[in-house]
Each structure stands twice: as structure tokens, then as C-alpha cells.
Amino acid sequence: MTEGMTESMESIATRPGTEKLLEAPKLALDRLPVLTNILERLVATCAERFREYCTIPCSFFVNQLEAGNSWDVLESYEDSIAGIYYARSWDAQVLVGLDRRFIFSLIDAAYGGDGSTQPFETDRPFTPLELRVARSVFGIVTPAFEELLHPISPVTFDLEKVESKLDFQILGPSEIPVVVVQILFQVLDNGGRMFMIIPQSALYPIRKKLERGRSFESTSVDPDWARKMQDGLVSASVTLEGVLDGPSITLDEITELREGQIIRLEADPQSLIAVECEGERVFWCRLAQSKGHFALVIDSPVDRQKEFMSDLIVSSQTR
DSSP: OOHHHHHHHHHHHTSTTGGGGGSOOOOOGGGOHHHHHHHHHHHHHHHHHGGGTOSSOEEEEEEEEEEEEHHHHHHTTOSEEEEEEEETTTTEEEEEEEEHHHHHHHHHHHTTOOSOSOOOOSOOOOOHHHHHHHHHHHHHHHHHHHHHHTTTOOOOEEEEEEESSOOTTTTOSSOOEEEEEEEEEEETTEEEEEEEEEEHHHHGGGHHHHHSSOOSSOTTOOHHHHHHHHHHHHHOOOOOEEEOOOOOOOHHHHHTOOTTOOOOOSOOTTSOEEEEETTEEEEEEEEEEETTEEEEEEEEEOOHHHHHHHHHHHHHHHO
């Protein structure tokens, strides 16, 4: 390139308004319904797959989907753990992160907490356990995201490193336009934030596919209604009843029972007790004590097929 051409380009770039022609193209997120659909399905998948990790029901929902600049976004997630992934087919780095409250709440629920302990928010280094838990969460979220993106853009996220101290230059020395996804997580009475930061340059080449009105499910599915249904199912209250076998007595003996009389139950700490919900057995439990009260410890779920066959045999024998 000659000196004259260089001077000409510099003079053009300094003219009023011409700098906008040199900017990277920006995405209009309100025109990407397929991306929104993918994220809605991602949070539903996370709620389902977290059942294998934490027996207490968890809920997720997309709280924010917006465009921003990497330095400004990262500043608001400083107290977080992040996995930095390289997407080869996009030639871009993608960041998936969890804030401190998310990690605390998950550990509290997974290891027997009841949600009464408030998250620890004092600035301190993350522990090795917290780092392992974060890696486990990344191992759930990123494969699910890959699976959902596959019909649009087959992509593989390769983990480059896990960072426990985020700064504004973690994605590079220069500020870049990004898409920010914030997902709220709740378990028991606590929760936190999960976030994803994707360079707009990675999504811009596939923007036409993300603009298409087609979705992965029937077009009649309303994402807001689906999320409300999911939250309602997770937070629904049910009544469980423990059923203990008592002694066999006659109707006359029942009529003679008086207040204060003791009926000994045919159960001991090793006996299995059926727990029912609306008359249907769901768990086998054992007697225990907790904080001075009688309690039930879940031993195993009810084998519905085995129960059905047992009932069928009893029914045939009584005929």
C-alpha cells in the first residue's frame, strides 16, 4: 500500500460520520427469535439435568438477553467463576460463568442444607470444592447448549481454562461487542446468577438462521407460559403421608378404644414404611429422629412394576 493511499484512508476515517462505516456490524437481538427459543430450552434442560446433581428441585429462567461491550459486562461479574471456551467453527471465545451466590446456594442444597443460611458474600478466594462444583455445572450447561445449537450451527466448545478472578480484559485487551445472557437460578430460598458472554462476531454469520421463525417445537408453544408452567411444577406443594402397619383388631375392639390408650405399631427402626401421595405409594422409608421429632429417611423409590405385579397376585388369590 502506497503512502498516498494510506493518507487517503486516514483522512476518510477522520471525517465526521465515516467512523461508523468502519465499525463491526451489530446484532438486533429482538430480531432473533430462534436464539431466544434456544435459551428457553436451555434453562428447561438445565432444570431437568440438575436433578441428577441435586435432589432438591432447582429452577432457571432467562432474566436478560442484551447486547453490550465486553469490558462493561465483565465489570459487573467480577466476583464469579468462569469457564472460557474456544468455539473453533466460530473462531471465537465464549465465556460461561457463575456468581458466588449461585455456587454457595447449589453447594448448600446438594450437601443437606435447608436454605436458612445466607450466602457468604465477603470477598475471598474460591475454595477447591467451589471450583470443582463450578466445573461440574459447566459440564452440564455447555453440552446442552451445543446440542440445542446443532440444528442451526454445529459447534463444539473446548474448555481452555477456568478463571476464579475475572477482570475486564479476560476476553482480550480490546473491548468487543458481545451478547450477554443472564440466567437466574433458584433452589430452596436462595439462588444466584449464571451468565454467558458470546461475541457478536460469532453470531453475526448465522444471524439469518437465528431470524427464522421456525422453532424446535410446535409454533403454538408460548415460552413465557412454558416457563411459568415449569416454575409452577417445581414449586407446587404436595402432601406426603407415612403409612404404618398396625395390629389386627376387630370392630368391637375399635369401638372400645379410649382417649390416652396406646396402640403398639408393628414397626421398628429397620421396618420399611410406605410414603404415599394422594393414596399412591412413592417411597419406602425407615423410622428415624431429627431434632427431637420422629422422621422418615427415604430408603428407595417404589418399584411401580413390582408393586403392580404384587397387587395382581394378591387380587388373584382372593378371588
